[in-house]
Amino acid sequence: MPTHGSIYYTDRRLDSSPYPPLVLVHGAGGSHLDWPAQLRRVPNTRVIALDLPGHGRSAGPGRANTLEYAQAVCTLLHGIEIRRAVIAGHSMGGAIALQMAIHMPERVAGLILVGTGSKLPIEPTLPQRIMDEPEKTVDWLVDWSWGPNAPEELKAYGRQNLLATSPVVLRDDYLACQAFDVRDQLDQISAPTLVLGAADDRMVKLKFSTFLAERIPNAALVVIEGNAGHMFPLEQPHIVADAVSQWLSERAWQKD
Secondary structure (H helix, E strand, O other): OOEEOOEEEEEEOOOOOOOOOEEEEOOOOOOHHHOOHHHHOOOOOOEEEEEOOOOOOOOOOOOOOHHHHHHHHHHHHHHOOOOOEEEEEEOHHHHHHHHHHHHOHHHEEEEEEEOOOOEOOOOOOHHHHHHHOHHHHHHHHHHHHOOOOOOHHHHHHHHHHHHHOOHHHHHHHHHHHHHOEOHHHHHHOOOOEEEEEEOOOOOOOHHHHHHHHHHOOOEEEEEEOOOOOOOHHHHOHHHHHHHHHHHHHHOOOOOO
């Protein structure tokens, strides 16, 4: 698969599409594989799924905050000659997408905000615990990230993925989440927005998704009910992919 600079990404190219490209941005400590195949292959859409700097197959250090990650995503888009895209972000990736919509609106044709919020409060001792007891802390994160009925192989994948991320990068991701707060800037967002939240998400509770949908001017909310935790894109991939596909099909997209 291609890389641009230090950023690894997959690119499902199409000869033509009625929609802007869809760019998938994962959450803290994750990789492009945190997005289900059903979404990475959503019909009639060019889909780019990336590994943020310092994550997955992307080289280099992570970034200090969500705005710096947003700038890295924009650098990738510039490098692969995509002027505007629909930016989908899960958890910390949603914070990155929001930073792009607020600070780089010319790059954002639309937003898909998945299990995220306008602020992302974390358990205060988490960053230091990641450094002091990485495996034990990853086990705690896995327990809180998945629904009670999530398949064991998915939870094992999640654990392996987090352990493959440098503890320094993982700690800094959660510090970036802790510092993120754009509650007073949501009314500046002009891009059409789809908000997806899970009723049983314990990491980023549904009220955070509801708040986004209420405060972003052109936003729609889809609630994933039952049998899904914070990692609901992987737990309920068909529901998530269908919601995204329907939302894309209902918009009148401007051709770049």
